[in-house]
Each structure stands twice: as structure tokens, then as C-alpha cells.
Amino acid sequence: MSTGFDRETGDFARGARAVVVLPDLGGSPRDSDARLAETAGLAEAIGVDVCGRIAFRVRQARPATMLGSGQVEALAATIAEREAELAVFDAPLSAVQQRNLENALGCKVLDRTGLILEIFGERAATAEGRLQVELAHLDYQAGRLVRSWTHLERQRGGYGFLGGPGETQIEADRRLIRDRMARLRKELDQVSRTRTLHRDRRQRAPWPVIALVGYTNAGKSTLFNRLTGSDVMAENLLFATLDPTLRQVPMPGTDKAILSDTVGFVSDLPTQLVAAFKATLEEVVSADLLIHVRDIAHPDTEAQRDDVEAVLSEIGVAGADVTPRIEAWNKIDLLPAERQEEILALAQRRDDVVALSALGGEGVDTLIETVGATLTAAHRRYRIELPAGDGASAAWLHAHGEVLDQWLEGEKAVYDVRMAPRDHGRFTHRDA
Incomplete structure (x- = not known):
């Protein structure tokens, strides 16, 4: 090497x-x-x-x-x-x-932007990730094209669409970068449309979507593996995860949920990356619930929290009133005993906070219970009529809602069900 x-x-x-x-x-x-x-x-x-x-x-x-x-x-x-x-x-x-x-x-x-772009370029594993990174790189390079390098100061005669007479190398490079960026944006738009189709399909499915968000190296992938039994890359390494991973997980009150592990945020995240990774971050925008994983043992944990909230606001998830969220105060096992007791006491006084260790498993069961309670907090009661012989729809209601009562009215089976409005919408449009 x-x-x-x-x-x-x-x-x-x-x-x-x-x-x-x-x-x-x-x-x-x-x-x-x-x-x-x-x-x-x-x-x-x-x-x-x-x-x-x-x-x-x-x-x-x-x-x-x-x-x-x-x-x-x-x-x-x-x-x-x-x-x-x-x-x-x-x-x-x-x-x-x-x-x-x-x-x-x-x-x-x-500089910091170039360094983060280098990391993303090395880590992107999927075709989408590579497209996003290349777009961000080109956007960054476009701003670097000043008359600083001798090879960019040469003039060349051109023909056709490859450049007119007297076009300088820097002008040609800028045009090539613009053209390549336009092609990349078209490809990413197609990726985004495909992702939207998949998301629409999930909207018709019965399960809510939960997105793990947080500062890079906060422990999102470790928590993802703990909750799903998966084996996604989880190392003590900044930006270990770039491409989103989705898994089904059992969840009290909703039978199942789809859990998404997303790219970590960082302070001063380059605007090129926020724009380029918009398609990936759409998983966060469309989620039913956000779990904000924080490294509570980090000396800058509050500043990291503010950085994550700033990026969420930038992509249209301004606060808990837009998308419900839970803070998972991770890595309590790294705290001194006295500080650990203090953090646990603080977490117990809040309904939207769970202190845990994704690595050791402490507090993870409490997180699951809190997630289930949050997802079902806005449930409403609905009266639903079905053909008496529609066993599949009846099973759907039993699996994804709480059937409080049921009875027959002629050839109709009537159900008194408590479920989330979104689940009711999914049930209504499941065959659309």
C-alpha cells in the first residue's frame, strides 16, 4: 500500500x-x-x-x-x-x-470541507452515494477554479460544442463541470423519484418509519444493530455510515416498524453535502418518528445537539411539532458513576428522553417502550365496516391497531378500533 x-x-x-x-x-x-x-x-x-x-x-x-x-x-x-x-x-x-x-x-x-468530502468519497458504497459524493465534489471544485494554476491559463482554439475560439482552459473546465453536475442532478432526480415510489409503497404498508439521526460517531449504527439484530458497520469511526439502511423491527403497540439508520451529521457540514445528500435525508423528512442519538459522554454533547437540530431545520424538520422525536442519551457506560446517576435522574424526569448504552444494552428496553408509547400517543378510535368474510382486512386491523370491540350488522362486520390516523390512512389506501 x-x-x-x-x-x-x-x-x-x-x-x-x-x-x-x-x-x-x-x-x-x-x-x-x-x-x-x-x-x-x-x-x-x-x-x-x-x-x-x-x-x-x-x-x-x-x-x-x-x-x-x-x-x-x-x-x-x-x-x-x-x-x-x-x-x-x-x-x-x-x-x-x-x-x-x-x-x-x-x-x-x-480544509474542513475538502476533508469531509474525501471521507465521503472513500466511504460511499452504493451507486446513489457515489453520485451524491461526486456532485458535492464538483460543486466544491467549481469554487476552486481561479487563475491559480498555469494549466488553467492556457488558451485553446475550439470547434463545435467543445469550445469556441480563444476559450481558456479554466472556462472549458468550468463548462465541463457544469455539464457533469447537470447530468448528475438528473440521475439523482431519478433516484429520488424511485425512492419516493418505494416510500409511497411503504405508506400503504401498515408500519411506521423511525429514523435514527445524530452527530457522527454518536452510536446510531450500534443502536441500529442492537434493535434489529443486524450487522451494519459500527465502529468508533467518524462517518462510518453514509448510505441509509432499512430494517423491520418489532414494536409494541404497532406490531412492527421500519427503522432507518442514516448518515451522521457534523458541525459545519458543507452545504454541498447537505444539497447532494438531499435524497438520502428525505428518509428523515418522511419519518413518523425521529430518534436523536446523542453521545452524552462527549464534552461537546450540547453543541453537537445544536448542530444536528440545525441540519434537521435546514432539511425541513424544524422541531418536535413537525415530527415527534425522542432523544437517546447514549454511552452512559462511559460516564463516571456520579455523573451517570445524574444523567439517569435527568432522563427519568422527561418523557422524550431515554438514557442508555447501545453497546451494553442498558436502557434499550426502556427506549423500545418509549417509542411504542410515542407512536401510539396520537391514536384515535375509528368505526370500520368490512364484509363479514374479509378475513385479511380483519387480521390487518388486529395486527396494527387495537380492536376494542366487534360485532355483526347484517352482512357487515363492524370494528371499533383504536389506531394512529396515519395507520388508518394506510388501511384505507392499502389496495390503491
């Missing part, structure tokens, strides 16, 4: 040595050490060897280099001392800042 940085292609391989850099502009609710640790974790997620972490207090971002001149010199010395081939900035950098920093530091520079 190759390691290090390829100076000819500008690419880095697994094992490249990197220094993580935090330009601290102030005003962030997050602890600097925690931010450095998260960015280091992101870098390590694609096999980079983090050999140093350094934070600089920046009063005002410099347009040319983000950091001050003295800070750039200090960083260059650290990179030389550690023999690093890559500097990973926990901040968005303009194309000019990135180029100037690479010249000053003598190494490859990657």
Missing part, C-alpha cells in the same frame, strides 16, 4: 503524515481541544497519520493566508520538524488562502 503525498498529482495516500490546525476565531461554544480531536478523528478516518495538533488564536482572518504571518512561520516550522506532508485546517479556506498556505508551508493543505 502506498503512503505519503504525491507531489505530481497533488493527492495524498493512506499513511500520509499530517498536522491538524485550528484557526480559533473565537465565539465558538466548542472547546478547542475537542475541536482539534474531532478534526484529527476526521483525518484518521481516511487513514491519515496525525502527527501534530496546533491551535492559533486568530483575531481576524487574513484574506491571503487565514493566519497571521508569524503564525504561518510557526506552523511551517512545526510541519518541517514533524516531517508532515499535509496540513488539515479546521476551517473553510478560499482557493487563494489554500494556494498561498501550500506555498508557504511546503505541503498539501486541506
Whole structure:
């Protein structure tokens, strides 16, 4: 396996040595050490060897280099001392800042957006995921096409639709990127339509959909495996899950539910990714219930919660009044005994919170009971008339609602059933 940085292609391989850099502009609710640790974790997620972490207090971002001149010199010395081939900035950098920093530091520079895109590009497993990642990459690259590289400054004569006379390479590249992005969007629209058809089919099915959401590495996939008995990838790794996974799970009060494991969110999630992964996130938008899995043992757990809520709001799930949600305070097994007791006491005072350990199983039964109660909280009573011989529909009502009473009226069987309005709609349109 190759390691290090390829100076000819500008690419880095697994094992490249990197220094993580935090330009601290102030005003962030997050602890600097925690931010450095998260960015280091992101870098390590694609096999980079983090050999140093350094934070600089920046009063005002410099347009040319983000950091001050003295800070750039200090960083260059650290990179030389550690023999690093890559500097990973926990901040968005303009194309000019990135180029100037690479010249000053003598190494490859990657900003937070580029780093997350690298991870997504490596992890996408399905055709849809790869389309989404490529679209996000192209959107990011389009903003990097400035007159910074000599090969983009050449002019070429063109013919036909391949470029008119005097078209510069940068103009041609921009046009090619626009064309490719347009094709990708069409393909993703088709994916979205297919997903909508599948979702409509599920709407006619009797089971509600529950989506697991949360900050990356909060334990969603571990909880998913615990609830479903599945074996989806669940590692102590940022962005272990990119493509959504759906499984049926038994659920009190509704017989069954469909559980969806979704991509994890992260602070400063690139807008390119939110847009590109819209089709995937539609599973969240259309869910009957959200389980917000939080790493309650993380020092920035409250800030992570706010980041997740911000992304949910951005995709149209603004609050519990839009889609009911439960907070699963995960990883209580990592807390000191005194803090664990405090968290358990806080959770018990709230109807929408369950403290648990997805890894050890503590509290998972309570979560299942809470989910069942939440899904059935809005149930109403309905009078439903069926042909006396329609055993299949009668069985459906018994399986997915609570039959309070039933009797015959001539050739009709009448049922007094309590169920969710959405389930009643599914029952009504199940043969549509």
C-alpha cells in the first residue's frame, strides 16, 4: 500500500503524515481541544497519520493566508520538524488562502470541507452515494477554479460544442463541470423519484418509519444493530455510515416498524453535502418518528445537539411539532458513576428522553417502550365496516391497531378500533 503525498498529482495516500490546525476565531461554544480531536478523528478516518495538533488564536482572518504571518512561520516550522506532508485546517479556506498556505508551508493543505468530502468519497458504497459524493465534489471544485494554476491559463482554439475560439482552459473546465453536475442532478432526480415510489409503497404498508439521526460517531449504527439484530458497520469511526439502511423491527403497540439508520451529521457540514445528500435525508423528512442519538459522554454533547437540530431545520424538520422525536442519551457506560446517576435522574424526569448504552444494552428496553408509547400517543378510535368474510382486512386491523370491540350488522362486520390516523390512512389506501 502506498503512503505519503504525491507531489505530481497533488493527492495524498493512506499513511500520509499530517498536522491538524485550528484557526480559533473565537465565539465558538466548542472547546478547542475537542475541536482539534474531532478534526484529527476526521483525518484518521481516511487513514491519515496525525502527527501534530496546533491551535492559533486568530483575531481576524487574513484574506491571503487565514493566519497571521508569524503564525504561518510557526506552523511551517512545526510541519518541517514533524516531517508532515499535509496540513488539515479546521476551517473553510478560499482557493487563494489554500494556494498561498501550500506555498508557504511546503505541503498539501486541506480544509474542513475538502476533508469531509474525501471521507465521503472513500466511504460511499452504493451507486446513489457515489453520485451524491461526486456532485458535492464538483460543486466544491467549481469554487476552486481561479487563475491559480498555469494549466488553467492556457488558451485553446475550439470547434463545435467543445469550445469556441480563444476559450481558456479554466472556462472549458468550468463548462465541463457544469455539464457533469447537470447530468448528475438528473440521475439523482431519478433516484429520488424511485425512492419516493418505494416510500409511497411503504405508506400503504401498515408500519411506521423511525429514523435514527445524530452527530457522527454518536452510536446510531450500534443502536441500529442492537434493535434489529443486524450487522451494519459500527465502529468508533467518524462517518462510518453514509448510505441509509432499512430494517423491520418489532414494536409494541404497532406490531412492527421500519427503522432507518442514516448518515451522521457534523458541525459545519458543507452545504454541498447537505444539497447532494438531499435524497438520502428525505428518509428523515418522511419519518413518523425521529430518534436523536446523542453521545452524552462527549464534552461537546450540547453543541453537537445544536448542530444536528440545525441540519434537521435546514432539511425541513424544524422541531418536535413537525415530527415527534425522542432523544437517546447514549454511552452512559462511559460516564463516571456520579455523573451517570445524574444523567439517569435527568432522563427519568422527561418523557422524550431515554438514557442508555447501545453497546451494553442498558436502557434499550426502556427506549423500545418509549417509542411504542410515542407512536401510539396520537391514536384515535375509528368505526370500520368490512364484509363479514374479509378475513385479511380483519387480521390487518388486529395486527396494527387495537380492536376494542366487534360485532355483526347484517352482512357487515363492524370494528371499533383504536389506531394512529396515519395507520388508518394506510388501511384505507392499502389496495390503491
